[in-house]
Amino acid sequence: MALSRRTLLLSSAAVGAAGAASVWPLAASAAPYRGPLRADPFTLGVASGDPEHDGFVLWTRLAPTPLADDGLGGMPSRDVPVHWELAADARFRRVVRRGVAVARVAAAHTVHVELHGLPPAREYFYRFKAERYVSPTGRTRTAPAPWASGGTLAMSFVSCSQYEHGYFTAYRRLAEDEPQLILHLGDYQYEYGPDTYNIPGGNPRDHQGPETVTLANYRQRHAQYKSDPDLQAAHAVAPWAVVFDDHEIENNWADEIPEQPDPNFLARRAAAFQAYYENMPLRRTSIPRGIDMQLYRRLHWGRLATFHMLDTRQFRDDQGCGDGYKDCPAATDPARSITGARQEKWLLDGFHRSTARWDILGQQVFFGQRDNNAGPAKVVSMDSWDGYAASRDRITRGWVDAGVRNPVVLTGDVHAHWADELKLDYTDPTSRTVGTELVCSSITSTGDGVDVPTGQHPWAAWNPHLRFYNNQRGYVRTTITKDAMTADFQVVPYVTRPGAAVHTRATFVIEDRVPGLHQVADNPTPGGTSALRSGGDLGAATVRQESERP
Structure with missing residues (x-):
């Protein structure tokens, strides 16, 4: 009997039609289950993640009513067998693996299929089936073999997608680029209730449910985000590697310390971590244990690139001097850390063992120095690496001492595109550059934004290592050889209504063994409005958006 399929979330309509009919074999290992599902449970799409040279993780979640208040997606309170197929072609004529996973009530009917033993550097297509319903098709791939040194990697990275602040058009445009790997660097979802975190002119759409505090709240919020077709397209086009920042729990939390006093914070943290794992294509090594979750890890793309995915929230000391931008003695306290001692040692050991051409840190908050005061006092963000300067110094000196060939830091969080050169001594503008930082803007957070035709932030006048700035929404597209x-800084002119085209605002090149930035293109948006017209107000606006509080 032929089974109809939902529209594929791939860019090619021909590919989407190719697998429209297929017969799924019923595996003998399927768990017993009675009672039909009454509606399509694949409303949240599919995803894959954490690619290795011989496998990856496949993900889906069953939720016929995704915004149900209990966070369970309208599913019956029974475990459900879910069949999966992996094929070498989009028509599923060459199926290479198939099996059955159980979507359990205790995990909100999520499915994680962790595959091993596949050939390296191969593209695959995958799909799921629950009873008579078949999921969209996703595309994924294995990384190159550990000894492979050549080739090209198309990798894009993103962060900060506040659902209320706009439409996820940038995710759609990213999917249309068809990258091989996508990094999400945090703030995948936001915790606020409706009418709490508002942009000028009002939010174009609203969160469902109250501020996220309980497991049901977080499950419902993740389901709302994953219901978005543009986000589904980005998940379906390539494997992801994800790390969280603060809003996956609450604004500006630090280890076991909430932003505001909350006797129930640890229970909230445990609930948020469980929902995060349930809804992300993570390996079983990241299954939370109460309030703890192993998120920092390495991904190897042959010998071309090693991605050190960091966790700068779970082990950090509390922000100094009450958070915000401060001239704060705690910022230079050598005893303070943003990574914790164990993760720091893991990272430094990784630098010494690395044989990669490019060592790339995928992490959350601004790494290089951004002093917002032209005078002698150093006023910096306590929530970024500036608030943990000794920690930053140890990491930077660590890659220098280890002889890391090409260190590059990738960053999210600040809702704007930046590019900067990293120093051992930021007080000396002539000190040598020892690394490079690329910062992606938000997908939607803080609304449309404005173009900066000069490509310069006012702070660059006394922070000359800050080489580029733009305050539009978008993502960064990279090509690594x-x-x-x-690095192409991709922007969309608006997000408060759907359908914007994408534009390459600027392009920078980092050459092998030459740390720093070489700009090869600068393309101010035609008709763009300069954010510099307000003079010093730009800096104030930037500070407010980083504080994340309305």
Whole structure:
């Protein structure tokens, strides 16, 4: 009997039609289950993640009513067998693996299929089936073999997608680029209730449910985000590697310390971590244990690139001097850490063992120095690496001492595009550059934004290592080869209504063994409004958006 399929979330309509009919074999290992599902449970799409040279994770979640208040997606309170297929072609004529996973009530009917033993550097297509319903098709791939040194990697990275602040058009445009790997660097979802975190002119759409505190709240919020078709398209086009920042729990939390006093914070943290794991294509090594979750890890793309995915929230000391931008003695206290001692040692050991051409840190908050005061006092963000300067110094000196060939830091959080050069001594503008930082803007957070035709932030006048700034929404698209890493800063002119086109605002190249930035393109948006017209107000606006509080 032929089974109809939902529209594929791939860019090619021909590919979408190719697998429209297929017969799924019923595996003998399927768990017993009675009672039909009454509606399509694949409303949240599919995803894959954490690619290795011989496998990856496949993900889906069953939720016929995704915004149900109890967070269970309208599913019956019974475990459900879910069949999966992995094929070498989009028509599923060459199926290479198939099996059955159980979507359990205790895990909100999520499915994680962790595959091993596949050939390296191969593209695959996958799908799921629950009873008579078949999921969209996703595309994924294995990484190159550990000894492979050549080739090209198309990698894009994103962060900060506040659902209320706009439409996820940038996710759609990213999917249309068809990258091989996507990094999400945090603030995948936001915790606020409706009418709490508002942009000028009002939010174009609202969160469902109250501020997220309980497991049901977080499950419902993740389901609302994953219901978005543009986000589904980005998940379906390539494997993801994800790390959280603060809003996956609450604004500006630090280890076991909430932003505001909350006797129930640890229970909230445990609930948020469980929902985060349930809704992300993570390996079983990241299954939370109460309030703890193993998120920092490495991904290897042959010998071309090693991605050190960091966790700068779970082990940090509390922000100094009450958070915000401060001239604060705690910022230079050598006893303070943003990574914790164990993660710091893990990272430094990884630098010494690395044989990669490019060592890339995928992490959350601004790494390089951003002093917002032109005078002698150093006024910096306590929530970023500036608030943990000794911690930053140990990491930077660590890659220098280890002889890391090409260190590059990738960052999210600040809702704007930045590019900067990293120093051992930021007080000396002539000190040598020892690394490079690329910062992606938000997908939607803080609304439409404005173009900055000069490509310069006012702070660059006394922070000359800050080489580029733009305050529009978007993502960063990179191309990594043995010889260079090219970064395209992609922007959309608006997010408060759907359908915007994407534009390459600027392009920078980092050459092999030459830390720092070489700009090869600068393309101010035609008709763009300069954010510099308000003079010093730009800096104030930037500070407010980083504080994340309305």
